[in-house]
Amino acid sequence: MASLALEKVTKSFGKTDVIKGVDLDVREGEFIVFVGPSGCGKSTLLRIIAGLEDQTSGHVRIGDQVVDAVPPAKRGIAMVFQSYALYPHLNVRGNMGLALKQEGIPKAEIEARIKKAADILALDALLDRRPSELSGGQRQRVAIGRAIVRQPKLFLFDEPLSNLDAALRVNTRIEIAKLHRLLGATLVYVTHDQTEAMTLADRIVVLNGGRIEQVGSPMELYKNPANLFVAGFIGSPKMNFIGGAIAAEHGAQTLGIRPENLEIAADGPWSAMVSHVEHLGSDTYVYVEMAEHGLIAARIVGEALHQPGEMVRLKPVPEFLHLFDENGLALPRPA
């Protein structure tokens, strides 16, 4: 049974179509990530699921219920906001308990649920503090705690990590993944960061211009992007695209090759000039300038000693070539 289903959902603000017909089925217990560039409609889609925006047409189903006319609080969902949106005048306990109190749940039950959430999130010592007395990471955990206590069928996360610093982001990412395994709940997560999407998702939904470009597991999208957009969006540094004669040789309009699938080898078919080298320790990114094709990135494991200005030859690993037709759609792999 689908835990969440979107059926031909569209959304227009005045004459601007933000969501142009989205169909999606989310399975019970799945971790789904909406990813896409800013303005692609991913947050709007999440807000439609939450009930904070009304879709212009189409239906939203949560569990076995059509929730188009159901107010947010009655949809059996909980949401974690980008800015955490804690109630500044309530302490941590009050923040977590407000929704339950509003539902009329008995005091003892509220206390028990807060206690349990606080245990999971290591918030016990902070229950009597106000949001202004908490650090960013702690506020984030309170926001998640406020969602957990409601025991929702569906969790919605709206870019929850974007206000945290880089180190905390990695830690919190791991905690969210653990939390998902622990709770076993269905989770929809919005981010613009493809690394977050890759590391967290069971399935990624890539959105662009209000449409779903592709849905699939992280490695599926990585290995078999359905089109140029997905190919370019997933992976860092991004996939190199080469057109012209080289692509035509393979019977395609555009040829894609990921940086790690390029070798610098004397017998390589493509000649290029090194323009910049980035040493990351574990890897070296070598950016080369190829006549007619512009800047191409190659990722070499370990240390590679190349100097800008040096002429090198590039050798693609043939089984990792991606081919795209004139509409940007992926062509079947050459056998």
Add this chain to the structure above:
Amino acid sequence: MSDIQVARRQRRWHIAVFLLPALIVYTAIMIVPLAQTLNLSLFHNDAQNAVHFVGIENFRTLFVEPRWAAQFWNALRNNFVFFLIHMVVQNPIGIALAALLSIPRLPGRAFYRTAFFVPTMLSFVIVGFAWKLILSPIWGVTPSILGAVHLKWLFAPWLGKESSALITVALISVWQFVGIPMMLIYAALLGIPDEVIEAAEMDGVVGPSQFWKIKLPLILPTIGIVSVLTFVGNFNAFDLIYSAQGALAGPNFSTDILGTFLYRTFFGFQLQLGDHYMGATIATVMFFIILAGVCAYLFLIQKRMRRYQF
């Protein structure tokens, strides 16, 4: 070591230079008159018009000598009633209007906002005179408007009856100034981030309970400021009563507040001669009442109130 000292001395000088203009202006228009007033309240003239230092004798006269005390306590009591009416009518209405204005996608929001705020920008003289005409039993529009809806029996010359004049004047003032709490609280409501309100929606805190549980606690600091402004404004009030009811604050001093009492005493009115020394005494008492009110707010209330950062 000596370099640092030189640098410090130079810095001190330029601070003084920049502070000086403001200090001079403030001294000339605030501190000197205030000190003079306080000083004046300690003197009195005798029958030969010679001025003597009398200490706190003027205050004793004001508080206990029957002729003065009756007027003073009447004005003080009226002033408190005037203030209380503002607190229980003006500020709640201001909050309610602000809450209505902050409803998302309210049609005609700009029009309502302006309409409620316009009276605040009108002159007291116009407001006082206009309401005097509106409520006049002889040529006012109120009796005929009430008559049109068969409620004429409700009408009374409210401004002319001792029992209702003060309330009526206070309500006119409320009508004029309700825009100020409305604007301040409206701004505070707009300052609450959308995501907090959306979080409340998700938590099922909607409608009136959203106002009571989320919005009201977050605008409490602004309500505190509004209360202080109301207090200061009401205890300094004079103009509206003077223009609607005259300096005698009739009928039979039923609308007399400290401002009008001070005016009559200091400048004199009709048969009453002006008495600068007793006038200064009343002004001093008013100053201390307002000072006490503001201090009570600052030290007792504001200290316990939290300002929220979002």
